[in-house]
Amino acid sequence: MTGENQQFSTRADEHYHPSGAQPTVEDGYYEEYAEKPAAPPRQRFYKKKKYWIICSIITIILIVVIVLLVLFVAFPKIAQSVMNHSGVDVESAQITFTPPHNLRKRDQAPDGNSTFYMDMKSKMTNTGPFSATISFDNPIEVQYNGNTLGYIDLPSTSVAAGSGQLDAFTAFKIKDQAQFASFAREMLAKPTFTWTLKGQAEITAMTRTAKVSLDKDIVLDGK
Structure with missing residues (x-):
């Protein structure tokens, strides 16, 4: 290649690819995003330790509030409901006019x-x-x-897992002898008869005590 041709080629290269050209805005735009590292992924809120600490505290507070509500507000209603829905199944009942052996002589x-x-x-x-x-x-x-026959004493008892034993050896104090005599005649003519026990009782559970009403039917054998 002659010198004239080389000079022409150099000028053409400088025309299309100038050596002293300054970078354009477009070049800077791509350079900026090409060199900037990718942002790390954000940690989800439920994976943060602080989130679980707050949740644990709120859960404990809710449990305490619920327990207090049950003990001080709902417990009396629960106790009355338990008494209302409970049953008394009489397994045996014997009547005698002889005082118990532990009756002291001075009584x-x-x-x-x-x-x-x-x-x-x-x-x-x-x-x-x-x-x-x-x-x-x-x-x-x-x-x-619906007529009052008399009064009896019932001992305290304990219940657990839905049941309990209620055994009583008690004096039956007749209120009205004529009314009781009428009942006795009916009792001897029926295979079974129903008494209704009415009064008050106290139920103690979970360190709480509630007074409840007693209105319970019991079925006993007649003749």
């Missing part, structure tokens, strides 16, 4: 016309899932067909 012998003794063994059912102690506010009224 006045009861009148046989107004008092007799009843040995009753029964089972309480549907008492709920919690362990509890039931204390009766004696005496307990005994009704038959």
Whole structure:
């Protein structure tokens, strides 16, 4: 190639690719984004330790509030509901006019016309899932067909896992002898009869005590 041709080629290269040309805005735009590293992915909020600490605190507070509501607000209603839905299944009942052997000599012998003794063994059912102690506010009224026959004493008992034993050896104090005599005639003519126990009781569970109303039917064998 001659010198003239080389000079012409050099000028052409400088025309299309000038050596001293400054970078354009477009060149800077691509350079900026080409050199900038990619942003790290943001951590999701539920993966943060602080989030779980706050959730744990809120959960503990809610549990405490619910427990307090159950103990101080809902417990009396729960106790009454348990008493209402529970049952008393009498397994055996025997009546005698002989005072118990532990009656002390200095105690006045009861009148046989107004008092007799009843040995009753029964089972309480549907008492709920919690362990509890039931204390009766004696005496307990005994009704038959809406009429009061007399009064008995029931001992305290414990229930757990939905059931408990209620055994009582108690004096039955007749309120009205004429009314009781009418009942006795009916009792001897029927295979079974129903008494209604009415009174008050206290249920203690989970360190709380609630007073409840007792209105419970029990079925006993007649003749």
